[in-house]
Amino acid sequence: MKNIVLIGFMGVGKGSIAREIIKISDYLSIDTDDLIESMENKSIKKVFTDNGEDYFRQLEKKVSLWLEKSIKNTLISTGGGFYKQTNIKNIGTIVLLDSPFDEIINRIKSHPNAAKKFKKRPLLKDLRKAKELYKQRRPEYMALADIVVDVTHKSAIECSKELLKKVEQYG
Numbered sequence: 001m002k003n004i005v006l007i008g009f010m011g012v013g014k015g016s017i018a019r020e021i022i023k024i025s026d027y028l029s030i031d032t033d034d035l036i037e038s039m040e041n042k043s044i045k046k047v048f049t050d051n052g053e054d055y056f057r058q059l060e061k062k063v064s065l066w067l068e069k070s071i072k073n074t075l076i077s078t079g080g081g082f083y084k085q086t087n088i089k090n091i092g093t094i095v096l097l098d099s100p101f102d103e104i105i106n107r108i109k110s111h112p113n114a115a116k117k118f119k120k121r122p123l124l125k126d127l128r129k130a131k132e133l134y135k136q137r138r139p140e141y142m143a144l145a146d147i148v149v150d151v152t153h154k155s156a157i158e159c160s161k162e163l164l165k166k167v168e169q170y171g
Contacts, residue, residue, distance in 0.1 A: 003067075003074050003092025004167055007141055009134050010080040010121045011108045012097045013151050013159065018077045020160035027075040032082050035063050044079070045120060060085060067091045080137070083144055093170060095163055096145035099152045101134040146170060 004027065006014045018029045033044050036059045040047050047056050064085035067076060076092065088094065099107075105127065108117045124130050142148065147166045151159045 003071060003076055004163075005076045005078060005088060005092045005094050006097060007078055007083040007088075007094055007144065008080070008097035008151075009099075009101070009104055009137060009141075010124060010130075011104045011117065012099050013107065013156060014077040014097055016156040017097060017151070017159045017163065018075050020156045021075055021164065024157075024160060025075075025164055027073065029075040029077065030071070031077040032060065032063050032067075033077075033079045036060065036079075039063075043120070057081065057084075064088065064091065083137075083141060088144070093146050093167060094144055095147045095149060095167065096141045097151050097159070097163075098138075098141070098148050099150065101131050103152050104134075 004021075006018060008014055015031060018031070021027055022029045036047065036056070037043055039059060039062075042050070044056070047059070060079065060082050064082070064087055068087050068090045071091075074092075082088070083094075085091075108124075111117050147163070147170055149159055149163045149166065154162075
């Protein structure tokens with residue numbers, strides 16, 4: 001077992017799928033945004049508001065270096081922009097959770113805590129800009145991924161089982 005690094009656009013379901021995977025496997029799970037919130041003792045939204053995106057990306061770099069050196073046999077959920085860390089391939093097998101932009105937004109809107117989900121993600125404030133960001137990031141995600149799991153119209157448990165099967169086949 002080596003690390004699995006989940007990448008994908010904001011709201012694609014990295015956290016939900018990670019929670020299912022730990023129920024059905026021997027993996028432990030950590031989330032890069034949770035680590036940053038813990039380091040800073042404030043929410044991601046507050047980090048963006050108080051210090052800006054560049055500062056947030058510096059924190060992601062610090063986390064990526066720690067993950068590479070210190071974490072083994074773990075499922076790592078990442079923030080939407082974490083994939084840009086230059087050492088990400090050294091951290092583990094990169095698994096892209098993929099879905100069309102409109103499907104991601106509809107998934108968030110249909111969640112019982114939809115308002116909280118949107119509020120938590122500062123880059124989703126303007127959906128037009130967010131869609132442009134998605135269009136820019138998706139080919140970059142695809143180029144980086146060792147494995148792609150299409151999560152469109154699938155439950156978290158279905159995605160989890162597919163992901164674990166693909167990881168096992170990948171080696």
